[in-house]
């Protein structure tokens with residue numbers, strides 16, 4: 317489903333954030349991406365979401381070679397991906413409903429369909445009763461769940477999350493991870509960047525570990541870097 321083949325990413329500053337990184341994520345798999353600050357975790361997610369392009373190597377999503385894709389094809393790929401950020405990136409002057417509806421409004425869904433889908437997404441994250449609230453009235457964990465509802469509202473086959481529990485206490489963090497596991501159980505391919513080793517080890521899923529842009533560990537396999 318997602319395949320990195322010898323991917324390198326050098327930013328314009330000259331910094332090489334990823335070096336010949338290869339790994340594959342099967343359709344319906346859930347995995348964690350870990351490593352020290354600056355190891356390259358966000359870069360991996362940004363490459364998959366086409367927010368950055370690789371300097372070298374081949375990157376595939378569902379049989380499509382992203383390194384060959386034209387600008388015109390980018391929105392089509394992005395529609396397959398729900399992305400969740402540590403800082404939620406919610407619109408604070410809009411209601412919870414409007415925040416979650418945004419991807420559907422952009423995609424031109426009809427009004428009725430938007431209402432149905434937004435409420436289904438809010439129900440999944442347990443926030444149906446807060447649809448009229450502004451994000452500022454919600455706790456950090458609730459805000460994060462709004463971000464998750466927004467990411468899943470158009471039912472993308474791939475979910476990417478960048479430090480989704482960064483600012484949350486251990487109990488809320490475990491709840492958020494539980495939500496991702498729930499989406500995975502219904503077939504979503506999930507990749508989560510997190511430096512919270514205790515939490516991700518407790519999830520019992522595959523862990524891919526980066527060190528200075530190199531693959532250090534993939535599941536049970538450990539590499540000499």
Ligand SMILES: Nc1ncnc2c1ncn2[C@@H]1O[C@H](COP(=O)(O)OP(=O)(O)OP(=O)(O)O)[C@@H](O)[C@H]1O
Pocket residue numbers: 327328329331332333351352353354355356357358359360511
């Ligand atoms: N736009 C950019 N321009 C230049 N260098 C960048 C850019 N984005 C990231 N980097 C550098 O690339 C390296 C990898 O960054 P990345 O954000 O992928 O790491 P990370 O593992 O997600 O770190 P953190 O856990 O701190 O978020 C870092 O050294 C970072 O400073």
